[in-house]
Amino acid sequence: MSNVIEMTHPLIQHKISRLRDKNTGTAEFRALVEEIAMLMGYEALKDLPLEDVEVETPIETCMTPQIAGKKFAIVPILRAGLGMVSGIQALVPTAKIGHIGLYRDEETHEPHEYYCKLPDPIEERLIVVTDPMLATGGSAVAAVDFIKKHGGKKIKFMAIIAAPEGIKRLMDAHPDIQLYVGHIDRELNKAAYICPGLGDAGDRIFGTK
Ligand SMILES: O=P(O)(O)OC[C@H]1O[C@H](OP(=O)(O)OP(=O)(O)O)[C@H](O)[C@@H]1O
Ligand SMILES: O=c1cc[nH]c(=O)[nH]1
Numbered sequence: 001m002s003n004v005i006e007m008t009h010p011l012i013q014h015k016i017s018r019l020r021d022k023n024t025g026t027a028e029f030r031a032l033v034e035e036i037a038m039l040m041g042y043e044a045l046k047d048l049p050l051e052d053v054e055v056e057t058p059i060e061t062c063m064t065p066q067i068a069g070k071k072f073a074i075v076p077i078l079r080a081g082l083g084m085v086s087g088i089q090a091l092v093p094t095a096k097i098g099h100i101g102l103y104r105d106e107e108t109h110e111p112h113e114y115y116c117k118l119p120d121p122i123e124e125r126l127i128v129v130t131d132p133m134l135a136t137g138g139s140a141v142a143a144v145d146f147i148k149k150h151g152g153k154k155i156k157f158m159a160i161i162a163a164p165e166g167i168k169r170l171m172d173a174h175p176d177i178q179l180y181v182g183h184i185d186r187e188l189n190k191a192a193y194i195c196p197g198l199g200d201a202g203d204r205i206f207g208t209k
């Protein structure tokens with residue numbers, strides 16, 4: 001699938017291995033998620049729209065490109081997606097941030113929405129949705145459904161670890177988006193956790209378990 005881009009950079013692979021380790025504590029885990037998001041963001045944002053502006057150098061005036069205003073937004077899926085925002089924001093400090101609150105039902109594994117707020121206007125923006133984990137794909141599909149319903153068109157999804165089942169569900173539902181994944185893992189277990197995975201990303205980022 002050409003719209004699924006798996007990261008191969010050794011820095012990303014190394015940092016994902018540190019994330020997987022159950023002995024990696026909250027502070028290191030959070031820092032790693034931020035660093036991986038920044039490295040993935042460098043790749044995912046390579047077609048960020050530019051506009052020429054006039055700048056006076058110490059030598060002369062010239063036209064030179066800068067990131068176009070009102071053209072980019074980061075939309076984390078709460079909670080775990082929040083951990084990736086600062087890494088991308090470090091690359092584009094002017095980015096507007098939307099939020100989509102979803103949690104997965106422990107029994108059915110289906111997503112439940114509890115909060116949504118997107119930057120306005122949304123139509124012209126490149127939107128990067130962040131969530132470290134793409135498991136069944138239910139949360140990702142619901143988030144992209146929501147963004148499209150509100151007018152979003154140019155959507156990229158960034159996941160640090162993805163299961164094949166989740167990739168299929170997301171790309172079947174939204175073949176027009178681009179999916180950036182840090183690593184594609186083997187499978188889901190009966191509880192719909194990614195194997196080998198890294199456990200519950202939200203709990204590990206926020207220290208809630
Ligand atoms: O692909 P899916 O099967 O939908 O699973 C992935 C979702 O599960 C996790 O969120 P969770 O429900 O644990 O919420 P949290 O981020 O608040 O911990 C994860 O961060 C994704 O949003
Ligand atoms: O393995 C998984 C699956 C869903 N959500 C997580 O945080 N981890």
Ligand SMILES: [Mg+2]
Pocket residue numbers: 080200201202203
């Ligand atoms: Mg969680």
